[in-house]
Amino acid sequence: MRKQILVVIMIACVSTGALAQTNPENADKFSVWLPLQLLPTLTLYNDTHTSNFGFEWEVTPLLYSFGINRYVSPWYTFIVEPTARFTGSVELSVAGQIYTSKLGSSYFGSYARIMGFIPLSERGEHLTLNLGVGAHSVAGTTRVFKIAGISTLFGMLHLNLKHADNPTAWIGSLEFRVF
Amino acid sequence: MTRRLLPLASLGLALLLAGCSTWAARMFTRSMSRINEPIAPAPSMITQPLQPSADLAVAWVGHATALIQMYDKLVMTDPLFTGTVGIVVKRYIAPGIDPAILPKLDATLISHTHFDHFSYGSIEQLPRNGILAIPLGALRYTPEFGFRAVYELSPWESIEDSGLTITAVPVQHFSGRYGFDGAWMRDHGFTGYVVQYKDLTVFFAGDTGYHPEYFKEIGRRFTIDLAIIPIGPGGSWEVGSRIHVHPRGALMIFQDVRADYMLPVHHKTLFYGFEQDPAQSIITLRALAAEMGIADRIVDLDVGEQQVIIPSSRPPVTP
Numbered sequence: 001m002r003k004q005i006l007v008v009i010m011i012a013c014v015s016t017g018a019l020a021q022t023n024p025e026n027a028d029k030f031s032v033w034l035p036l037q038l039l040p041t042l043t044l045y046n047d048t049h050t051s052n053f054g055f056e057w058e059v060t061p062l063l064y065s066f067g068i069n070r071y072v073s074p075w076y077t078f079i080v081e082p083t084a085r086f087t088g089s090v091e092l093s094v095a096g097q098i099y100t101s102k103l104g105s106s107y108f109g110s111y112a113r114i115m116g117f118i119p120l121s122e123r124g125e126h127l128t129l130n131l132g133v134g135a136h137s138v139a140g141t142t143r144v145f146k147i148a149g150i151s152t153l154f155g156m157l158h159l160n161l162k163h164a165d166n167p168t169a170w171i172g173s174l175e176f177r178v179f
Numbered sequence: 180m181t182r183r184l185l186p187l188a189s190l191g192l193a194l195l196l197a198g199c200s201t202w203a204a205r206m207f208t209r210s211m212s213r214i215n216e217p218i219a220p221a222p223s224m225i226t227q228p229l230q231p232s233a234d235l236a237v238a239w240v241g242h243a244t245a246l247i248q249m250y251d252k253l254v255m256t257d258p259l260f261t262g263t264v265g266i267v268v269k270r271y272i273a274p275g276i277d278p279a280i281l282p283k284l285d286a287t288l289i290s291h292t293h294f295d296h297f298s299y300g301s302i303e304q305l306p307r308n309g310i311l312a313i314p315l316g317a318l319r320y321t322p323e324f325g326f327r328a329v330y331e332l333s334p335w336e337s338i339e340d341s342g343l344t345i346t347a348v349p350v351q352h353f354s355g356r357y358g359f360d361g362a363w364m365r366d367h368g369f370t371g372y373v374v375q376y377k378d379l380t381v382f383f384a385g386d387t388g389y390h391p392e393y394f395k396e397i398g399r400r401f402t403i404d405l406a407i408i409p410i411g412p413g414g415s416w417e418v419g420s421r422i423h424v425h426p427r428g429a430l431m432i433f434q435d436v437r438a439d440y441m442l443p444v445h446h447k448t449l450f451y452g453f454e455q456d457p458a459q460s461i462i463t464l465r466a467l468a469a470e471m472g473i474a475d476r477i478v479d480l481d482v483g484e485q486q487v488i489i490p491s492s493r494p495p496v497t498p
Contacts, residue, residue, distance in 0.1 A: 069321045
């Protein structure tokens with residue numbers, strides 16, 4: 001799964017960049033999108049055996065916005081403007097992760113997830129409720145996590161908790177997301 | 180691996196911070212210092228939005244929010260009713276009308292996408308059975324509010340709806356909403372409007388700096404009864420900056436558009452973080468207008484005040 005996720009992220013960057021060249025506004029968006037995608041999400045992984053700190057890099061191949069106005073397309077790929085997400089949306093996102101339990105001892109993870117964003121305050125610009133499910137592959141083991149959290153600061157700061165049973169595992173993540 | 184990624188993460192963060200101007204940072208930090216202070220009540224409250232004795236009336240709700248009555252039509256500019264803007268920038272004075280008393284709004288005009296002019300939480304409080312006019316590029320920032328129609332207008336583009344003619348007119352400002360989006364909203368996403376209904380014409384400048392051609396051209400194309408023009412932030416005796424007029428620049432716009440009357444707005448309401456006295460803009464404007472001999476053409480309203488500009492020419496309705 002890890003390789004597939006990395007391939008998706010690479011294809012995403014290349015294809016988004018290629019599509020962005022179709023007009024100057026998209027090219028400008030891409031020039032902002034790409035460096036911001038490099039900003040990692042901070043993640044804390046905890047299960048019965050170990051606690052690990054990690055970084056993750058996420059892209060959104062597909063998002064459907066049910067909160068954006070009826071005059072624009074509700075479908076977004078990769079470059080997802082904040083308004084489309086926080087006003088109410090469902091998205092498919094994938095991420096690559098690096099975890100470490102001590103310096104020099106790192107391992108990879110990845111996930112694919114479906115998330116819903118429900119606006120709670122100021123059309124979601126101040127606060128949204130996040131709910132979803134995701135398949136996480138960490139240290140060679142793939143498990144299904146339920147996800148709940150909130151987003152604030154114009155949809156750019158996400159605090160999510162992910163939980164899996166048998167055996168119990170928790171992932172807490174503080175995500176900085178623009179697109 | 181982690182060590183290799185740190186420089187990349189730092190680069191990304193630096194790029195993000197570079198997107199935020201020092202002006203915004205100053206506004207943020209100084210606003211945070213008074214986040215717990217209470218908001219002063221409006222000195223007056225508008226109780227009768229539709230004046231039966233007026234053909235043209237205007238009320239100042241605060242900041243760039245004006246309620247315009249043109250005969251039986253009601254138009255609102257840049258509605259702002261929330262206690263804070265962009266989460267942390269706090270208002271000095273509460274809005275001068277309870278939006279719940281508005282019987283209708285035929286048109287709501289949004290000049291640009293900045294938080295203090297396009298406030299989602301404020302629009303939610305308004306009647307939305309009319310139309311929403313927004314500048315080119317703002318549609319992607321517009322949630323589905325349920326307006327009867329939304330018009331995204333380019334400069335000099337007009338629409339007609341229910342007898343109102345609304346024309347977007349060029350002004351000089353900047354747009355974007357979150358800092359980083361200024362990269363592709365440099366030259367669009369901001370506008371002024373001219374609203375025409377029957378024999379009345381009102382100009383709303385939105386948020387603008389002074390431009391030597393735009394406003395003269397507006398004055399050539401329209402015969403304007405009332406101009407609603409920002410005078411802040413900033414109360415100096417200078418013309419203003421590229422993106423904001425100060426009182427002198429506002430009066431230059433007033434003269435360029437050749438309007439009969441001017442309502443000064445965009446002052447006294449928000450804590451921008453660099454004013455010593457939030458009333459300085461209007462004090463300077465009064466002095467300049469008196470010096471120029473045009474004080475009687477300034478509709479000098481406080482927050483929550485309303486004035487009939489042209490009394491009703493219709494015979495009074497008898498029960």
